[in-house]
Amino acid sequence: MSNPLALAVLACLWEKPMYPYEITTTLRQRGKDDSIRLNFGSLYSVIKSLQKHGLIVEQRAEREGNRPERTVYEITDDGRTEAHDWLREILAVPEREYPTLEAGLSLVALLEPAEATDLLRARVASLDTTIASRRTVLGRTREAGLPEIFAVEADYHLALLEAERDWVERLVERLDAGTVGGQDMWARMHALLAAGKPVDEIEGELVDEIGAANLAALDELATGHAPPPQPPAPR
Incomplete structure (x- = not known):
């Protein structure tokens, strides 16, 4: 389980058994859809996954008047344990996220x-x-x-x-x-592109200008850790 919506479903069912529309309404009334991506289609997929993993079960089916039958779900003991463990991990362990702004900045040179x-x-x-x-x-x-x-x-x-x-x-x-830093190089790259210079030639010039040491530093920045030490060159 990795979708935070699944944890939100477990939290709702922790309070009491609910049917899917009631879960959605509860989350929206409490403003949780501002923090957790919520739509009815994905909710049903999450519920089926939780049920498959034994974290929730069908408690009963009920019908009101001429409305379609609806299934009420309840959380299991395994579901309570999973919710606790999952929440502890979310709060304590930083996780790599991928904000769209960061993605845009990584490609801004376009x-x-x-x-x-x-x-x-x-x-x-x-x-x-x-x-x-x-x-x-x-x-x-x-x-x-x-x-x-x-x-x-x-x-x-x-x-x-x-x-x-x-x-x-x-x-x-x-x-x-x-x-x-590098803003002049960035502008020059676009000037060369506008002048019709092939992209591969421009890339070659930029690589030469940046230098191998700086490219290695860029790799380190991207991975978040230093590269492994290289063996000394043979004499």
């Missing part, structure tokens, strides 16, 4: 520097709007007396948005000032 800078500037403006809205909502929940623990994930999300906004703004400022 765009010209000026265009990339304008797009990042637009992102800052969009983040400003989102942050202001979330601060307002979070403030209202606090004024209403909602205990902090019930909105702690919203506070975390706001902190991430604020950190992203500040980081992107600093990058835009440096791009405007032309102080980002």
Whole structure:
């Protein structure tokens, strides 16, 4: 199990047996769909997977009036154990995530520097709007007396948005000032492309300019650890 929606389903059924639509309604009423991707199609797949692994079981089938029959599910003892163990791991062990912004930054050289800078500037403006809205909502929940623990994930999300906004703004400022390392090379690459120079020739020039040592450092940065030591060259 790796989908956080499965953990949310286990958490709902921990409270009481529910049918799928009730689970969806409960998660949405509590604002959990802001932290966990939720749609009805994936919910049914998750439920079937949980059932297959023996973490939930069908408790009963019920029908109201002329509505279709619905299945009520309940959590098993194994499901309670799995929910506890899974949540402990999520909270304690950092996991590699893949934010779309990080993916975009890793491929930003496909765009010209000026265009990339304008797009990042637009992102800052969009983040400003989102942050202001979330601060307002979070403030209202606090004024209403909602205990902090019930909105702690919203506070975390706001902190991430604020950190992203500040980081992107600093990058835009440096791009405007032309102080980002390699920015001139980036601009020259696009100038050569516009002039019709073949991509492989441009890549060869860039590799020569960057140098083997810097390329090795780039590999280390990408993997997050130093490469294994190489044996000494034979004399």
